[in-house]
Amino acid sequence: MSDSVPSQEPIVAGSVSKSSETPFPHANIKSFSDVSAGMRSKLWWIALLCSLVSLGLFWYAKQGSGELIIIDFGDSCGLKPEDRMKYRGVEIGAVEKIELNRDQNGVSVHVRMTPLARSMAAEGARFWVVRPSVSLDSIQGLDTILGAKYLAMEPASSGAKIASRFQGLESSPIATPREGSLEIFLDASTRGGLESNAPVLYRGFRIGQVVQVGFASDARTVQARCAIDPEYRDLVRKNSKFWNRSGWRLDVGLTGIKLDADTLAQMMTGGVEVATPTDPDQNVSTGHRFKLYDKPDSDWNSWQPSLAHGQAWNRVATGMPQPIRIAMRWQERSFGFRKNQQIVGWCLPLSDGKVLCLSEQTIPPKSALPDSLVFELAGQSIPGGQLSNITAGATELANSAKASRFSTHEPLPSDVVRWPTHLVAETLPDKVCDVFLAHPDSNSVLPIASARLTVSEQGWIVDDMITLGLDYHGIPVLSAESSKVIGLVVLFKGKATVVAP
Amino acid sequence: MLKACHCCGLIHQVAPLQANELALCTRCGTVLDEFQKNRRSQGRTAASAVGAIVLFPAAILLPILEIEKLGHHHRSSILGGIIDLYQSGSFLIATVILLFSIVLPLLKILALIELSWLCSMQQHHRARTFRWMEQIGKWSMMDVMLLALLVMMIKLSGVVQFHFGPALVAFVLCVTMSMISAICFDPHAIWETP
Numbered sequence: 001m002s003d004s005v006p007s008q009e010p011i012v013a014g015s016v017s018k019s020s021e022t023p024f025p026h027a028n029i030k031s032f033s034d035v036s037a038g039m040r041s042k043l044w045w046i047a048l049l050c051s052l053v054s055l056g057l058f059w060y061a062k063q064g065s066g067e068l069i070i071i072d073f074g075d076s077c078g079l080k081p082e083d084r085m086k087y088r089g090v091e092i093g094a095v096e097k098i099e100l101n102r103d104q105n106g107v108s109v110h111v112r113m114t115p116l117a118r119s120m121a122a123e124g125a126r127f128w129v130v131r132p133s134v135s136l137d138s139i140q141g142l143d144t145i146l147g148a149k150y151l152a153m154e155p156a157s158s159g160a161k162i163a164s165r166f167q168g169l170e171s172s173p174i175a176t177p178r179e180g181s182l183e184i185f186l187d188a189s190t191r192g193g194l195e196s197n198a199p200v201l202y203r204g205f206r207i208g209q210v211v212q213v214g215f216a217s218d219a220r221t222v223q224a225r226c227a228i229d230p231e232y233r234d235l236v237r238k239n240s241k242f243w244n245r246s247g248w249r250l251d252v253g254l255t256g257i258k259l260d261a262d263t264l265a266q267m268m269t270g271g272v273e274v275a276t277p278t279d280p281d282q283n284v285s286t287g288h289r290f291k292l293y294d295k296p297d298s299d300w301n302s303w304q305p306s307l308a309h310g311q312a313w314n315r316v317a318t319g320m321p322q323p324i325r326i327a328m329r330w331q332e333r334s335f336g337f338r339k340n341q342q343i344v345g346w347c348l349p350l351s352d353g354k355v356l357c358l359s360e361q362t363i364p365p366k367s368a369l370p371d372s373l374v375f376e377l378a379g380q381s382i383p384g385g386q387l388s389n390i391t392a393g394a395t396e397l398a399n400s401a402k403a404s405r406f407s408t409h410e411p412l413p414s415d416v417v418r419w420p421t422h423l424v425a426e427t428l429p430d431k432v433c434d435v436f437l438a439h440p441d442s443n444s445v446l447p448i449a450s451a452r453l454t455v456s457e458q459g460w461i462v463d464d465m466i467t468l469g470l471d472y473h474g475i476p477v478l479s480a481e482s483s484k485v486i487g488l489v490v491l492f493k494g495k496a497t498v499v500a501p
Numbered sequence: 502m503l504k505a506c507h508c509c510g511l512i513h514q515v516a517p518l519q520a521n522e523l524a525l526c527t528r529c530g531t532v533l534d535e536f537q538k539n540r541r542s543q544g545r546t547a548a549s550a551v552g553a554i555v556l557f558p559a560a561i562l563l564p565i566l567e568i569e570k571l572g573h574h575h576r577s578s579i580l581g582g583i584i585d586l587y588q589s590g591s592f593l594i595a596t597v598i599l600l601f602s603i604v605l606p607l608l609k610i611l612a613l614i615e616l617s618w619l620c621s622m623q624q625h626h627r628a629r630t631f632r633w634m635e636q637i638g639k640w641s642m643m644d645v646m647l648l649a650l651l652v653m654m655i656k657l658s659g660v661v662q663f664h665f666g667p668a669l670v671a672f673v674l675c676v677t678m679s680m681i682s683a684i685c686f687d688p689h690a691i692w693e694t695p
């Protein structure tokens with residue numbers, strides 16, 4: 001049949017064209033390109049692609065949003081769905097929904113955390129709603145007055161187990177005291193208007209804050225936990241006195257009315273004042289208990305001890321050795337000419353008139369001309385013959401650098417700071433301790449933790465992690481424990497070593 | 502077989518075509534017929550309509566736009582936006598948008614699939630469906646909405662921050678596919694298929 005149909009068609013068409021007066025023209029027949037021949041199947045491929053795209057988008061929308069955690073709060077505090085969770089100002093999640101919990105005594109906030117931040121929500125993480133809070137001390141969360149509220153968090157310590165349900169805090173947590181703070185306890189008979197975040201003042205200057213106020217464990221006293229900032233911990237001594245400065249005091253007497261209030265903030269939150277006697281006792285360590293007096297004795301305000309304070313390393317700052325520059329100049333003969341040479345370094349004048357420095361500063365090379373040796377220090381020029389070398393029993397180093405002491409015939413000028421001789425250790429201690437490199441430039445004084453030091457035959461080797469400039473060559477090393485000079489720094493081939501003085 | 506040219510109206514005799522052949526008007530050059538024209542156009546229409554319909558859920562359900570203004574975030578899909586409008590009481594606007602951006606486009610795509618692929622209806626029903634589809638097609642405004650999104654982005658970009666969601670990709674593709682489908686559809690196929 002299929003063969004016969006094409007053969008019939010032209011005959012019929014032909015008969016039409018013959019029989020009618022106006023024959024219809026035959027349409028032009030062209031063969032079309034093969035490209036469109038495959039069109040039908042291609043479009044089905046595109047349809048398949050579309051469904052893949054659709055599925056992919058659903059998957060992406062689900063994937064990108066991250067996992068859900070639930071935080072229980074007593075109150076939603078104006079938090080709304082789609083509000084953000086931020087950590088250090090960066091968005092790490094979004095509130096998905098807020099609902100009343102089953103017992104109807106709180107709300108459950110469902111938060112979708114971004115996948116990267118998920119590990120932060122582990123056991124021990126703390127969450128709170130950031131709200132504007134205006135106190136006399138500070139204004140916080142100002143961005144949430146107009147803008148949306150947001151959740152903030154403090155991640156758990158690393159390695160904690162990941163959890164998905166948390167109990168939120170009602171208010172932002174008290175800032176944890178800075179590292180190195182001195183935490184002490186004050187016992188008072190009554191609270192006396194003291195509140196957490198109240199300042200601890202020394203001569204009216206804020207040196208720390210009250211972290212927490214509560215009963216002592218047996219409720220016999222009120223106990224205030226205070227954190228003294230690390231740079232001021234030396235102001236508090238064992239015989240320091242604390243008294244409550246809360247609120248204001250109005251004295252009406254014959255001489256008139258006396259209003260005693262310091263700052264507005266102190267009037268509201270209270271404060272603790274501390275004074276240290278003129279003959280200060282030893283430093284206290286964290287956990288020390290003081291009695292909190294209601295008011296100061298009359299002489300407490302007149303105490304004027306001189307106390308070193310500052311950064312943590314400055315604990316020894318009252319007596320930092322002050323090394324001075326020393327130059328050894330000599331002449332050498334080379335190719336018949338006299339050539340000037342010099343070595344410049346640090347030395348430490350001692351109270352017994354001697355000078356402590358590296359032996360390379362005092363021993364000229366063999367090639368030096370004997371009468372040309374001159375030492376220059378503290379503005380003085382001393383001919384080499386006038387020096388009496390006393391070499392301390394120092395350990396030999398690869399470059400024969402060791403500490404030596406010498407005395408000059410003429411005393412050094414009186415304005416040179418001398419370091420007491422009894423504060424120079426004979427040898428390096430057996431065990432490493434925290435040390436300071438006593439650079440005369442106070443900004444360059446470098447603390448080195450004991451963990452960075454290792455004992456070796458030559459002395460204490462400083463960890464490669466600490467890079468010391470050539471400027472530290474010959475600098476005295478001060479022990480943080482004993483406040484004694486325990487050695488000198490030697491830089492040799494990029495390695496820093498502490499050698500005995 | 503006699504065929505009138507769509508363009509100039511000249512009636513031609515068209516011989517049955519072999520593979521890879523097409524018939525052209527002698528006067529104006531318009532394509533009169535091609536090999537298996539109906540099947541091919543139906544295939545194209547059906548394929549792109551199916552492509553459009555699989556993208557449709559992604560386009561209306563996934564978030565299309567995220568607006569951030571003064572720290573307040575709002576993220577919504579097309580359907581979510583309509584629900585929001587209902588909840589805030591704007592019934593008229595919500596209904597208009599629901600009708601013209603979801604219901605009518607969906608009906609149009611479904612009608613195209615039925616006419617080109619399923620062919621479950623009788624011929625005169627299909628003709629009626631086609632005419633009906635022609636009418637609703639004018640009212641489905643998916644492509645117009647895309648334009649509105651762009652205008653909004655340009656106008657408001659100083660005041661609020663915009664982030665487009667994954668649905669935008671699906672939406673653009675869905676509009677494109679339904680347009681291709683409508684272009685490929687050849688109404689002659691309704692009557693010419695036995």
